[in-house]
Amino acid sequence: MxxxxxxxxxxxxxxxxxxxxxxxxxxxxxxxxxxxxxxxxxxxxxxxxxxxxxxxxxxxxxxxxxxxxxxxxxxxxxxxxxxxxxxxxxxxxxxxxxxxxxxxxxxxxxxxxxxxxxxxxxxxxxxxxxxxxxxxxxxxxxxxSSFPFTGLLWNLQTRSISLSPEKREKYIATIHDWLATNVHILSDIQSLYRKLLHTTRVIPMGRAYLTNLEKFLTIAYDRPFLP
Incomplete structure (x- = not known):
């Protein structure tokens, strides 16, 4: 190095x-x-x-x-x-x-x-x-050779990136909160979407599964407090 x-x-x-x-x-x-x-x-x-x-x-x-x-x-x-x-x-x-x-x-x-x-x-x-x-x-x-940066763990030896344990726990908690109710407002959608989008840096193929959330964002954009 x-x-x-x-x-x-x-x-x-x-x-x-x-x-x-x-x-x-x-x-x-x-x-x-x-x-x-x-x-x-x-x-x-x-x-x-x-x-x-x-x-x-x-x-x-x-x-x-x-x-x-x-x-x-x-x-x-x-x-x-x-x-x-x-x-x-x-x-x-x-x-x-x-x-x-x-x-x-x-x-x-x-x-x-x-x-x-x-x-x-x-x-x-x-x-x-x-x-x-x-x-x-x-x-x-x-x-x-392994270090956290931009919320990810970068490993130069294996040439890989992963979510930090703290991020994983935080993101899983957000998913559980989302699944706990059938009613969501714009801020809920934005919070979940941002976190899932961040994980696509580790799992790029996951980007394709965010399209419905993106449609949801468009629908709720001008009605932020309407479930």
Whole structure:
């Protein structure tokens, strides 16, 4: 694993092959410790052994951004234009890659696992405290190949996703409440539909079974309190 991306209160991991950077485009949305990004708390953890390689890649990104036009604006969205891709679109970066990733882990005491990366939770906490940025520390999630994100459990080893136990219990309770009565109003329909729709990320074929609920939503839309 080359990169692990984390967000305060959550974590997303980025996997790569030894021969290249798989999903590097996904990494663009994560910011690095040396600069503040727009409306994102996500961070990108780089294994120390790949720091030089990754910074060289950032230099390439910086060069392409500079040559292709730099900062762009699409409506309220700011982005940085990179090279032309084979499909006719341009690379889109969320920054200009002006700064290189720094090695912070040597500045704090940490366990052997954290020492493998360029920075760790303690470094983030120290800098955040200096900047006056509050975090909900109780929501921190240790780095792992299996982690919760967007209400799902993501397992990189098995390349699978599943509902968390908490979500399963919550969704089952909603289904039981629905079955307990034959009368429902719009808010009941919306609540059940949202939960079942979320489960289709795990079981895509379940999407086909939601059509009747969708029809129900249409009928009740302008009559929210009519059973």
């Amino acid at each position: 080359l990169l692990q991306a984390r967000c305060r209160g959550g974590v997303v991991h980025i996997v790569s092959r030894d021969s290249g950077w798989v999903q590097m485009g996904f990494a663009y949305v994560f910011c690095h410790l040396s600069k503040d990004q727009k409306d994102t708390e996500d961070q990108c953890l780089v294994l120390l052994m790949y720091l030089e390689e990754y910074n060289n890649l950032r230099l390439e990104f910086r060069s392409r951004i500079s040559l292709e036009g730099g900062q762009q604006q699409s409506g309220g969205h700011l982005w940085w234009k990179g090279a032309l891709l084979p499909d006719g679109h341009f690379e889109e970066f969320d920054e200009d890659c002006a700064f290189l990733i720094q090695y912070h882990s040597r500045d704090s005491s940490c366990d052997p696992i954290d020492a493998m990366f360029t920075y760790n939770f303690k470094d983030i906490d120290t800098i955040s405290q200096d900047l006056g940025i509050p975090w909900k520390l109780k929501k921190d999630i240790p780095f792992s």
